[in-house]
Amino acid sequence: MKAITVEPMKASSARLEDVPEPDPRLGSILVEAVAVGVCGTDVEIVEGSYGWAPSDKERLVLGHESLGRVIDPGSAAGFKKGDLVVGIVRRPDPVPCPNCAVGEWDMCRNGQYTERGIKAIDGYMSERWRIEPEYAMKMDPSLGIFGVLLEPTTVVAKAWEVALAVGGRSFWEPQNVLVTGAGPIGLLAAGIGVQRGMEVHVLDRVTAGPKVDLVEMVGATYHSTTVSDLDFEPDMIMECTGVGQVIVESLQKLASGGVICLTGIGHGGSLSGLAPADIAAAAVLKNNIIVGSVNANKRHWYKASQDLARANPDVLKGLITRREEPQNFQHALQRQPDDIKVVVQFSDI
Numbered sequence: 001m002k003a004i005t006v007e008p009m010k011a012s013s014a015r016l017e018d019v020p021e022p023d024p025r026l027g028s029i030l031v032e033a034v035a036v037g038v039c040g041t042d043v044e045i046v047e048g049s050y051g052w053a054p055s056d057k058e059r060l061v062l063g064h065e066s067l068g069r070v071i072d073p074g075s076a077a078g079f080k081k082g083d084l085v086v087g088i089v090r091r092p093d094p095v096p097c098p099n100c101a102v103g104e105w106d107m108c109r110n111g112q113y114t115e116r117g118i119k120a121i122d123g124y125m126s127e128r129w130r131i132e133p134e135y136a137m138k139m140d141p142s143l144g145i146f147g148v149l150l151e152p153t154t155v156v157a158k159a160w161e162v163a164l165a166v167g168g169r170s171f172w173e174p175q176n177v178l179v180t181g182a183g184p185i186g187l188l189a190a191g192i193g194v195q196r197g198m199e200v201h202v203l204d205r206v207t208a209g210p211k212v213d214l215v216e217m218v219g220a221t222y223h224s225t226t227v228s229d230l231d232f233e234p235d236m237i238m239e240c241t242g243v244g245q246v247i248v249e250s251l252q253k254l255a256s257g258g259v260i261c262l263t264g265i266g267h268g269g270s271l272s273g274l275a276p277a278d279i280a281a282a283a284v285l286k287n288n289i290i291v292g293s294v295n296a297n298k299r300h301w302y303k304a305s306q307d308l309a310r311a312n313p314d315v316l317k318g319l320i321t322r323r324e325e326p327q328n329f330q331h332a333l334q335r336q337p338d339d340i341k342v343v344v345q346f347s348d349i
């Protein structure tokens, strides 16, 4: 079968190639790939700066934002041929650490977790893949192709849970939330914020186009200024850019008692004229919480599937801006100005 594979940490090594049928050790359910979303992590892996191959191989099958159709459920109860499923990304570390032992693999303490398509287990960008029943999420068939948005929604569902949980360390009634970045994570975060009854503001650089339209469709307010120039102090900030300047301005803008949840994974950059101790002092004096959030456990996968089912279908439709065939995967990985979520489509739905 065909798969999109890469030699991790080696730039320009990605290719579409013939690989053996999926290893039965990866799960008893056999699935035909429908679509796989592309995100910044995939781009980093293909650029040679992230990713790990399985221990017995040189190459990794890419892809962690899956959607597939069951070909053979094996002996798994609750699954049948034709069901639409999405595969969970992370697996607990083998030790296991206390968090993995209780099913919180997203909070793994020793870093020995594995991730489909990212860290030491083959991903979902192959014509067929296998999944363990306990890591397969059955999708409502009415969601169709939008099921491919479940994985990024889980990341956001966890971030919301974390931000609200830590904010609740004292009396706190957050009214407004700022989401920085109108990519898929930012737009999904904004949608969940509106669903939770919050006043949501989204900030990005573009001044027109699909991102701006989608923010309005979600029921949030769009801003194309800098964070410093905003005329309000957010109670909560969902930081979805990973850009140093945006992060620092966000820390300075956060309201007293406010929470900033960092979800973007950026690199490098430098800031002149800012002293870390001054930034820290402001956070101390304002009782701010700065919290990072990555990945998601089964509780978040469950919550995210509910959030996705409640989302406005026109918004979900607008989020998927490009579908590419597997042979054009290189094109799928190249960002274009109006891209939001690009998916590699393996079969019809």
Ligand code: BGC
Pocket (backbone or CB within 6 Å): 039, 040, 041, 042, 064, 089, 090, 115, 118, 151, 152, 155, 294, 295, 296
């Ligand atoms: C994925 C997460 C993963 C993280 C770090 C993100 O792109 O969505 O599931 O934990 O990368 O590898």
